[in-house]
Structure formats: structure tokens, C-alpha cells
Amino acid sequence: MNEPIAVLAGTPVDTWMGVEVLRKAGLTGIPFPVSEDPRAQTAFQILPEAEKQAAVAEILRRGMEQGCRKALVYCNSMSAAVDFSSLSKQLRLPVVTPMDVYRRAAGAYRRLGVIAANAQGLAGIERTLLTANPQLDLYGACALPAVLSVEAGELPEELVERHHLAALADWFQSCGAEKLILGCTHFPYFKAALAARTRLPLLDPDEEMLSLLRGL
Template sequence: MEMINVSIAVMAGTPTDTEMGVNLIKASSLSSQQIIPVSISKNPREQTLFQTRSYDERHAAIKKIVNVLKKKNVSYLFVYCNSLSSAIDFELLADTLNIPIVTPFMIYKDIAHHYQKVGVLTANAQGSAGIEKVMVHSNPKISVLTVANISWVEAVEKKLEPPKIILRYGLLETIAFFENNRTEAIIIGCTHFPYFLADYQKYTELPCIDAGEAMIETMIEYFKTTDKH
């Protein structure tokens, strides 16, 4: 496939997952002329505070940012943050502002049809609630078991070694919990967590699913559709 030249804004909760989103795009066939990183907050706890503000405040703040991005000729918005995707109705924003927006939640809608019971690792309760909502609405028969811990996010922000994060912050216990409850897969429901995903996967035969690559594929399809018009 030929490299596609588009202008993409990568929006995430903190500079760390924003950078991870940028790197994901750079490693794909989406070679944009310009990638604009947009971090909503300085750190994970500040981001959680933002996500727990009133919906009108959150929506107005993100809408203002997207309008500024459009003035910079941004063609697409890549929202690389699960809890932020839960805090904002990006589908409504995409329709209102007429800009294609890709979020992890678009991927979870499809994943939900393939399982009856899944485990989910998230950064905070905002992410947990949002992922459960989108999956249950997509598949009313699915059971969603979630474990949230902002300490995992902070450990990634500090760039601790992945094996140490797994062993010191209770992640092995989450595997035991999910396996004992007979989940069929584990959703990596925070964009910080691919940082330790390879090490986490070593401890379980359950498939650990990261939405990142599917988000890239969705972005490419969006571009193809838009390009035809």
C-alpha cells in the first residue's frame, strides 16, 4: 500500500499517551505531512479531574480544541485515550464539526460481538464505565469485568521497566481474577498499557486485546472513503 499523506491530530490524556499515539501512526502506512499532538492534561490525575467535570464543561473544552485544529487544516482526529473517549461523545462531535474522528470505542463495538465475557484493564472508573457501556450496548449478552488502577498509568509515565510494573503493582492478581472468572479475553482499556502488554501477555493464555492497530486500520478506511469524495 502506498503511503498516505494526510494531516492528523493525535489527542490523548497526557503527553505520554499522546506520544504513544503519534508513534503508532508513524509506524503505520499513515505517513502524514503533519502530525499535531494534543495533550489535554499534564498528568493522569489532572486528566481524571478533567473527566469528572460536568459534561457541558468537558464538551465545550474539547469542541474548542477541535475547532482550532480544523483551522490548522487538520483532516482527521485520532483520539488515543480510553477514558477521554468515555468522557466525551466524539460521535456527536464528529457529526457536529464535520471531521472524521477515530476512538478506541469504535473498536470495542465490534469486539463485543465476538465474546460473551471479557475482562478489562483501565486507568480509572471513567474508562471502565465507558467501555462497559459501549460493549453492552453493542452486545446486550456480554459480561464485562473491569479492574482500574491509576497507579499503572503513573508507573508507565515514570517509565518503570514493564516487568517491574507487572510484579509490583498487582497486575498478576488481575490475571488470576480474570482467569478465575472465566473471561474469554482481556481488553487493554488504557492507551498507556501497551507499554507493558508484551510482558503481561506472558503470564496468561487469554488473548490480551489492544485496540491500537484496529484504530489505524479504521483511520485508513476513513481516508479512503473521504478521498473518493
């Protein structure tokens, strides 16, 4: 039986991106955006911890009321700003986030680059990777303007050019990065356009998150 999966993300756009990832894999997602736009989501992520936890717990409960027995958090920075492990135990609801993928991948690399939406996301990815592999060397950058371009529907090739993302990827590679983590779930939108302009391999957590969801 294909039970629905609650999809939480920062905005309506990346929430529906998460639903679409599930749909292409033959799974059903119910969207639960937490904020109305990327700037509002960034503001949400710096709220007091108890306030964030309560707000997200209420959203997860709504998902459970609609028949969801597992959840996908399709937002890197929110995954870093909210303690989903605690909420999962509290609600007895399995939750998969991009951080689960990074934790499993950390040991395979010596040096990585990370592009995140904001500093909350970057810090959370760093914390997850270094907890799993303290010897890892990391280089990071934040690119909220690129997220806003995705939300606005700008063509992938145009936003890669305008935000100098290929040059940024080349800088990571020049520093010795073995792979570049696309540390925002908006970023698969331009993955193909960026991959065509850099030799640095890109790490997109989508496939591994689907594998983890199926294993629950």
C-alpha cells in the first residue's frame, strides 16, 4: 500500500519539488510548506528553539492526521535548524532529512565543497559531516540569491551564469574538493546546467533519501 509521506520544506516551491521527487519514484507526498518564501524561512530558522520545535511538531501532527506514517524534510537549512531526531522520537514518526545522507557519506571523502542556501544550512551540514568524519576538510559558501532565482523560475543556465556558480565550483575544485554538495533542495533545479560547466562531481541527496524512505 502506497501510504502518503508528509513532505516538509521551507517554502511552497521546494515543498512541491519534494512531492515531485516522490512522485517520480512512485510514492505519494502530501505538501506541508513551513514558510511563504525563502526570506521568511530564514527568519523562521533563527527563532527560539522551543518555538521552532512546537511549530514543526504541529505540522507533523497534521500530516499524521492525514494518514502519513513517515516524513521527508526536503530542506537542508531547516533540517539543520530543527531537531528532527527529537521530534521523530516524540511523535513516533520516522523522518528522513538530507543530513541523514551527509552523515552516511562523510567517511568516503577527505575534502568537500558545500553550497548552502544560508548560514544555518551551511553550519548544520558542517556539523553533521565533521561529527561523522572529524578529519574531513570543508570549504563552504551561502547562496540565498540563487534560491530566490529558483523560486522566480529563472532558467537554470541563466542563473548559473548570473550567480557565477560554475566559477564557484571551479574554486572548490582548485582547493582540492573531491565533490560539491548541493546543500539546498532548491539546487537540483540547476544541477544539470552546473554539471555541464564544471568537472567537479556534484552530490545531490535525493536518491539516497528515497532509498532511506523505502527502507523505513
